[in-house]
Amino acid sequence: MPSPFLSLLLFALMLLPLPTAVTAQVASSLVDQAKSQALPRCNDAERGDRLFDILCTGEIRVGVRGGYSRFATNRQGVREGFEIDVAQQIGALMGVDVKFFDVTPVTRISALSDDQIDLVIATMGHNSTRDANARFVRPHYYSSQTVVIGPKRLEIGSWDDMSDKTVCTTVGNYANTLLVPRVARVMLFDTPARLVSNLRSGTCTFIAQDDSVLANAMADPETAAQFERKLGFGEIPWGMAVSLQGSDKLAVLLDQLSIDMHVEGMLLDLARPHLIETEYLVRMQTLWQRDECQQTPTKCLSPPLRAEITPSPFKAFVESAYAWAQEYLAVFYSEVAWDLFTNGIQVSLIAVAGALIATLVLSFIFAVLLTSEKKVVKWPLAVLLAVFQSSPPILILVMVATAANSLFSYSQTIALLVAILAIALMNGAFAGQAIADAWRSLDPSFGKIERWRKAVIRSASQIEAFLTNATRGISAASFVGVADLTNALNDITSFSRNQATTYWILLIFYILVVMIVVRLCRRIRAGIEQLDTKG
Amino acid sequence: MIGPFSNDLPLRIAEGLLVNFQIAISALIIGLVSGGLLALLAKFRNPVVKWVIESSVSILRATPVFIAIFFLAGVLRSHYSALETYFADPKIMFVTLACLPYITSYAYDQVSEALVQWHRGAHRAAMLLIPNMARSFQILVSASCFGAAIGVNEAMSVVLSEAELLGDSLWRFVLYALTVLMFFGLMQTVVASSRLLHRLVTARFSDEPQTA
Numbered sequence: 001m002p003s004p005f006l007s008l009l010l011f012a013l014m015l016l017p018l019p020t021a022v023t024a025q026v027a028s029s030l031v032d033q034a035k036s037q038a039l040p041r042c043n044d045a046e047r048g049d050r051l052f053d054i055l056c057t058g059e060i061r062v063g064v065r066g067g068y069s070r071f072a073t074n075r076q077g078v079r080e081g082f083e084i085d086v087a088q089q090i091g092a093l094m095g096v097d098v099k100f101f102d103v104t105p106v107t108r109i110s111a112l113s114d115d116q117i118d119l120v121i122a123t124m125g126h127n128s129t130r131d132a133n134a135r136f137v138r139p140h141y142y143s144s145q146t147v148v149i150g151p152k153r154l155e156i157g158s159w160d161d162m163s164d165k166t167v168c169t170t171v172g173n174y175a176n177t178l179l180v181p182r183v184a185r186v187m188l189f190d191t192p193a194r195l196v197s198n199l200r201s202g203t204c205t206f207i208a209q210d211d212s213v214l215a216n217a218m219a220d221p222e223t224a225a226q227f228e229r230k231l232g233f234g235e236i237p238w239g240m241a242v243s244l245q246g247s248d249k250l251a252v253l254l255d256q257l258s259i260d261m262h263v264e265g266m267l268l269d270l271a272r273p274h275l276i277e278t279e280y281l282v283r284m285q286t287l288w289q290r291d292e293c294q295q296t297p298t299k300c301l302s303p304p305l306r307a308e309i310t311p312s313p314f315k316a317f318v319e320s321a322y323a324w325a326q327e328y329l330a331v332f333y334s335e336v337a338w339d340l341f342t343n344g345i346q347v348s349l350i351a352v353a354g355a356l357i358a359t360l361v362l363s364f365i366f367a368v369l370l371t372s373e374k375k376v377v378k379w380p381l382a383v384l385l386a387v388f389q390s391s392p393p394i395l396i397l398v399m400v401a402t403a404a405n406s407l408f409s410y411s412q413t414i415a416l417l418v419a420i421l422a423i424a425l426m427n428g429a430f431a432g433q434a435i436a437d438a439w440r441s442l443d444p445s446f447g448k449i450e451r452w453r454k455a456v457i458r459s460a461s462q463i464e465a466f467l468t469n470a471t472r473g474i475s476a477a478s479f480v481g482v483a484d485l486t487n488a489l490n491d492i493t494s495f496s497r498n499q500a501t502t503y504w505i506l507l508i509f510y511i512l513v514v515m516i517v518v519r520l521c522r523r524i525r526a527g528i529e530q531l532d533t534k535g
Numbered sequence: 536m537i538g539p540f541s542n543d544l545p546l547r548i549a550e551g552l553l554v555n556f557q558i559a560i561s562a563l564i565i566g567l568v569s570g571g572l573l574a575l576l577a578k579f580r581n582p583v584v585k586w587v588i589e590s591s592v593s594i595l596r597a598t599p600v601f602i603a604i605f606f607l608a609g610v611l612r613s614h615y616s617a618l619e620t621y622f623a624d625p626k627i628m629f630v631t632l633a634c635l636p637y638i639t640s641y642a643y644d645q646v647s648e649a650l651v652q653w654h655r656g657a658h659r660a661a662m663l664l665i666p667n668m669a670r671s672f673q674i675l676v677s678a679s680c681f682g683a684a685i686g687v688n689e690a691m692s693v694v695l696s697e698a699e700l701l702g703d704s705l706w707r708f709v710l711y712a713l714t715v716l717m718f719f720g721l722m723q724t725v726v727a728s729s730r731l732l733h734r735l736v737t738a739r740f741s742d743e744p745q746t747a
Contacts, residue, residue: 390673390722391715392680393690398698399711406703471601479601479684484607493609503609506600514597 010257028259030253031094050118050242051250058096063117065237069216070274071123076104083121085270086141086240086261090119093257111131112243118250119242123212126239127174127307135244137254137303139288140237141267143280144212146175146230150205156230168195168204175234178209192217199227206230235280236305249344259297262288271382333497344510348475352513355397355474356467358424359431360502363463363472366432367455373438383399385429393473397422401480419477427466427473434462457528464521471517477512485509543569544697548717551690558627558674558682558689562634567668569635570642574650576645592643599679603633608685628683630689631695632676643669658740665736673722682725690714 035055042056043046046325054060064083066074066164079100085285091098101117101483108122112134125144126136132365150156159182168187169176180186196217196473198204207214212230217223240258261267287293293300307479332338371380388396400422401415408414439455446454456463477488498504539546577588607629611618618625644668652661680691694714701707 118589200578206536265610273638387715387719390719392677392678392691394677394683395694395711395714396719398695399708399715402698402707402711417665472597473601475599476681476684497611500610503606507598507606508597510592510602512599514599515593518593 007167018105022189025091030256034253035095039515043173044090047532048246049249050247053120053251054094054096054250059100060094060119061098061099061117062090063101063120063122064110065104065122067211068100068123070276071212072121074081074296082142082271082274082276083123087119087121088269089261089266090257091271093260094253109241111239113245113279118247119240121240121256124241126241126304127236128304129307130241131304133244134241135241135247135251136241136304137251137258137282138239139240139255139262139297140239141258141261141286141301142212143234143235143270144210144238144277144435145232146173146179146249146294147197147206147211147214147229148208148233149218149227150207150230152228154230155203159231162206163232166204167206167208168198169208170195173209173308175210178234178441184371187424195386196223199223211277211320219275228254234305237302239304241242246344247258255297259288259294263294263343302520325429328501330499331492331501337492337496339486340488340491343485344485348485348509348513351420351446351477351482352471352517354420355427356417356517357422358420359427359467359470360422361462362428363431363435363466366428367439370432370436380409385433388426389425389433393423393426393476393478396426397476399481410481414479415481416477419474419480419482420482422471423477427470428452430469431459431463431466434459435465440524458526460525464518464525467521468518470515472510538709539701539704540710541697541700544693547711548690549689551688551693552721554627554687554689555676555679555691556684556733558631558634558679559623559672561631562675562679563668564640564670565631566635566638566671567642567646570644571646572717573639574646577647578650588643592640598636600637601635601684604630604681604685607633614691618703624687626682626685626687629639629685630679630687633681634678634740637678638671638675645671659737662733662737662740665733666726669725669732672729673725676721677718677726690717 028417034051038055039048041052046058047053064074064079064087064515065072068083070081072083073269084100087098101111103111103117103120103122105122105124107122108124109130111117112120116368120134123259124130126138130136148156148162149448156162162183164184166185166187167179167183168189169179170192171190176186183206186208189198192209192213195207195209196214198436199207211229218229229310240254254280262281262284265285268278268285271278271281279341287300290300332341346518366381366385368376370385372378387528401418404414404418406421420527435455438458439451441458442454444449444451475484476485478490485506489506491497493502550678573588573592577585579585588721608626611625611629615625618628622628636710646663649661649664652658655713679689682689683692683695686692691714694710700712
């Protein structure tokens with residue numbers, strides 16, 4: 001009877017889909033094995049892997065996009081798209097329900113690490129930098145590439161034909177780094193929708209965008225009648241991903257399920273109804289049906305896209321500048337340090353301005369008194385000025401501060417006024433004497449006002465010298481407790497790791513302030529002297 | 536001792552003054568040499584050299600001594616122990632170094648002016664370098680008193696610590712007045728000595744007649 005023949009035929013038929021059967025068996029046996037391991041742990045608070053949590057609760061939490069046409073949409077609670085179907089398929093293969101959660105490109109990885117979801121299937125390109133944040137399931141379930149769309153009537157055979165063309169693209173797109181060197185120029189738009197509308201209106205002859213994004217637009221019969229895909233580049237594989245922590249077994253199972261879905265054409269079948277590009281899925285099915293891929297899957301896994309752009313020398317410069325700032329400017333990272341610093345700068349600038357004004361005012365007062373005809377005024381003042389001129393600034397500072405503290409209760413304002421007065425007394429004494437000397441050297445026949453004007457002009461260089469000296473001298477105000485930059489930086493240094501920075505800032509600040517004052521004084525002096533020449 | 540002052544106050548002030556003079560003399564010698572060298576270098580007609588020197592001098596001129604003292608004491612604080620191997624009191628060295636920006640820039644200006652006058656044949660005008668440098672010595676003695684801010688045991692530091700001991704009594708003002716008199720006397724002595732030296736030196740030079 002035909003029984004041996006039938007047996008042989010059945011055996012031969014069984015042999016034909018052998019790879020599929022083998023992989024399906026591997027996946028289902030992995031699920032069964034996991035279920036048997038999960039069962040005794042279901043009452044435990046900590047089960048050791050998310051796979052056991054899923055199998056014990058009978059539910060897998062999947063993060064998906066809510067508004068990515070043809071891949072994952074959520075219209076009034078009804079979820080549709082290729083990725084939704086992939087998630088449902090995985091749930092079915094694992095024998096659990098699927099609970100969807102909305103994620104965005106910003107939240108999709110953090111949702112995994114925060115344990116809000118077990119798996120993410122959300123149009124996520126697998127690039128090398130993301131490996132540090134999530135465990136990608138491989139083989140990848142889809143792949144997109146950037147395509148150049150243009151009018152059908154224009155023939156574009158290769159990139160050479162694009163070298164003189166303008167291409168519209170969206171800003172912030174990684175693939176632009178590959179596109180820019182190959183075309184004459186790019187015109188930038190903010191959204192893919194604007195690209196398509198400009199293509200239709202004729203503003204853009206060519207547009208470049210991810211094919212998954214353009215799938216909807218290209219499905220429009222009117223658009224499809226006029227435009228077509230010209231070139232493709234920058235392929236990026238899309239990966240499902242699980243958390244890096246506590247998802248090892250889940251990841252291994254999903255890897256195997258992904259192989260199964262490629263081998264058996266499940267992904268292809270799920271993609272077709274959504275009218276998305278399936279060239280990659282066809283390619284993957286062919287690849288994963290090969291014996292060597294099933295026996296040693298690592299041989300056939302495609303790598304993630306290398307997202308690192310070859311760095312320029314400028315990158316090294318910026319990084320070293322940043323490292324320098326981290327090392328040396330970290331002293332200002334605390335609020336208390338920053339407040340001290342900004343307040344110190346304000347007080348120092350007030351002190352400098354105050355010292356300049358007070359020196360100028362006192363120098364004129366001293367000059368007037370020194371040229372007085374009353375000896376009772378003139379001689380005691382001359383002695384007093386000689387004392388100011390011979391005494392160390394620090395002694396005058398301390399003397400004035402002691403006198404002020406005997407009369408008033410100590411405060412920051414009093415300390416500041418004391419410092420300004422002390423510095424102004426010393427420098428005003430010199431400048432006042434210079435003006436008085438100049439006044440005496442002038443012919444008394446000049447009118448009173450004219451004689452004073454000429455005296456100021458004649459002593460301008462001395463006035464300038466002592467104004468500069470007052471600016472330098474006021475830096476010692478901290479000695480009597482003024483909360484200027486010197487004091488502020490000294491305070492900051494007391495709780496900082498890097499002390500040199502604060503002292504460098506202090507030095508540079510005062511040098512700059514003095515240089516500005518010198519320049520300002522010289523400009524004013526030049527102006528006054530020019531007026532005199534014209535007069 | 537008069538009033539409530541410490542018995543050893545005059546001795547300590549005298550020791551402190553020696554420190555002030557040590558700082559001022561060291562700074563004056565180094566500053567005069569470095570400023571003089573810069574003035575000679577600036578006479579070369581190379582515009583790059585001239586620009587570098589003038590820019591450097593303008594920065595030195597703008598550096599306040601008090602800030603320079605703080606800067607050196609702060610930046611070199613971590614090397615303090617190592618510096619003690621070479622200097623009995625590294626803080627004195629900090630103050631001396633802090634005076635250098637001022638005295639170098641001042642010496643550069645004065646030596647440059649003296650060189651110009653000398654080349655013109657105005658030898659007596661060139662000799663004004665002597666009283667001018669004496670004036671800078673006065674300023675250096677005053678500036679060395681800023682050392683009190685970082686704990687250098689110079690004259691002002693002694694006076695201030697004595698004033699602390701006197702509390703709020705009026706004797707503090709007496710102490711300050713005596714200190715003022717002391718500095719006044721010292722400074723006038725320096726001025727008088729420099730004038731005498733200037734007169735002696737000037738007597739040995741005469742100005743060359745100006746050519747048409």
